[in-house]
Amino acid sequence: MQDIELMKSLTQAGNTKAILLVLDGLGGLPREIGGPTELEAAFTPNMDKLARESSVGLINTVDIGITPGSGPGHFGLFGYDPLKHLIGRGVLEAVGIGMTLTEQDVAARGNFCTVDENGLITDRRAGRISTEECARMVSLIDDIKLPGIEVIVKTVQDYRFVLILRGPRLSSALNETDPQKVGIKPLKLRPLDGSLEARNTADLVNQWVAEASERIRDQKPANMVTLRGWSSEPGLPKFEDVFKMKAVALAVYPMYKGLASLVGMTCVNGLRNLDDQLAVLEQKWTEFDFFFFHHKYTDSRGEDGDFDAKVKEIEKVDAIIPRILQLCPDVLVITGDHSTPAVLKSHSWHPVPIILWAPGMTRSNPDVTGFGESQCLKGALGQFNASNLMKLITAHALRQVKYGA
């Protein structure tokens, strides 16, 4: 049985409350053989105490040996196996800048690129133009009209934008126009299935590309666009329907609110920092029973390659634990959506440490004295794929009935 269907059939409403505290990119690597990771180097007296009182372990948010992007990493944590629930890049880019998609929308990720006088691509990313330049380019093409539908163009980052078509009879069954190499022309849009909708959408987008190309042909630093990652709102089963917990996302960055919104979590806007997030956590405590609390900067400092700064971000989160515990959650999970070792300056495949704290409900791991990758090896949870995490959270929140008589 699919996990989602299984959970739907076993979970039940209740009064217990769970917090999922995600330190983005939490997992790390030692700087030298035998040395501590970022988490092990950090002074984390609060998380260390929780580790001793809880079950700890290690999770693969997608699967063993796979490096998760932010989308798949979070869907794993939310209980949706990222290898079964694929979300297209267009949708991820759109939710990543805080857009809410409707069921009618079709989204694509766009690149600004450069072509020569014959229309042949010379740079697929237009020299990786800045976000400011991208915004100026977007302003030249964001009012192109197409018959019968709404067209939305938004700046994302660097050379990337998102194109959204909103209206009836649209389909995301379209090819990518980026040929993935230079020296040839961007491809024409064509339908990937025989549906009327796909043919209609291909025609419309070809019109849009022709008009966009005409408008920016003499521009610098980019003079053409390519489109890829055609996708629609994925229609995922709603988190509350599956797990029977009313969920709210407390995140600063649009991307993470967007990911939470794709599974139907309520999103709070205007949060600027941990203090704002804590204040809203406290305000909303009676209103919801699942709280996704996201901290971005552990990942950012890992991507920067700044080991010490990542350590400091972990310590900042450790410092808020006492205030979180004052709310007396039934379940508190502390983990990450993937590893971002400072030594690699990027997301990685290494399993992520996890604390599952639920007073009176967890097995102890007597050899664990603190929170860190090596200690989690000795944890009561072992190593597992994160798409099982919501099973554990609902179980420890006493929100599951037994399977079978």
Add this chain to the structure above:
Amino acid sequence: MQDIELMKSLTQAGNTKAILLVLDGLGGLPREIGGPTELEAAFTPNMDKLARESSVGLINTVDIGITPGSGPGHFGLFGYDPLKHLIGRGVLEAVGIGMTLTEQDVAARGNFCTVDENGLITDRRAGRISTEECARMVSLIDDIKLPGIEVIVKTVQDYRFVLILRGPRLSSALNETDPQKVGIKPLKLRPLDGSLEARNTADLVNQWVAEASERIRDQKPANMVTLRGWSSEPGLPKFEDVFKMKAVALAVYPMYKGLASLVGMTCVNGLRNLDDQLAVLEQKWTEFDFFFFHHKYTDSRGEDGDFDAKVKEIEKVDAIIPRILQLCPDVLVITGDHSTPAVLKSHSWHPVPIILWAPGMTRSNPDVTGFGESQCLKGALGQFNASNLMKLITAHALRQVKYGA
């Protein structure tokens, strides 16, 4: 998503190099309760040092509680889940004696057996005749002709031979003729589907069996044949297409070259021992980027039930590690294709110890001081199925892009 498709979509070309060093049948058992296994008894200073500097763990090459044959064990290591990619026994026997199969071939494993005057089987293995006797029996039937196709018969080992039909309009959808018990006649060949090819092949093989039976009816120690394991070249996705690593097999025994060739690895012939294998490893270092290096005799001594001799084989391989490390591989994996405990004198289902060494890329396992089954329990890799190993190898070789945005 199927693992193979997933890997195909995530891996990329690069300059890094990986070595997969397989000690056949590496895993073992203690001779007495609490005693060391073969690996733990062996003096392995080089592997012990690697274990301390790497991530170690335990693998099931097929699945927990399953005893792998050599074929499935290696396919697991090569990243092809042996429970999803079934290779027929006929093909395994053929590649096991170093034959290269074409897409036209259909292969069966044959047994010499004995029948009484009424044609009823009296011994399904003809008293387990020797390989020499088998070769003499094969010489009596290896020139039987069939219309329109080529027929190849080759000695394998003991009472076993392989029959290969090569030509157009053949099918492996045939029944086994061995009834699996004595006192009844070998079964006639019949097609297992309605295809013309299967009917045609059944007719041809019945002709062949009739002629073979006629030729050896008065022979001793065997006077009849049975056929089973009908199969064709499996058409597996090629290793290089899936993992983007150009692979070469350095093995002494034909079986292991054959297995490697089924996934498209280049095979080097004429290697007689570890020295030959090392010399070619060094010669080919710039030409390939994945090196499957196979040592057979750990398994052979385990099958013999000779604990001490298996220990010595492990020590022989330990002694070559420094020379391997001089090549500065990016990833070095040391493991086995299954366990062959001397106390069992056979392959077994016990998980196999593994070292995953990749400088700067691996999590540490601080409680591990050397390489052995008990120490690997405390390893950073945990226990996992070997079909995930190539995910880890390509990840640590920085040959994977992240999954999703």
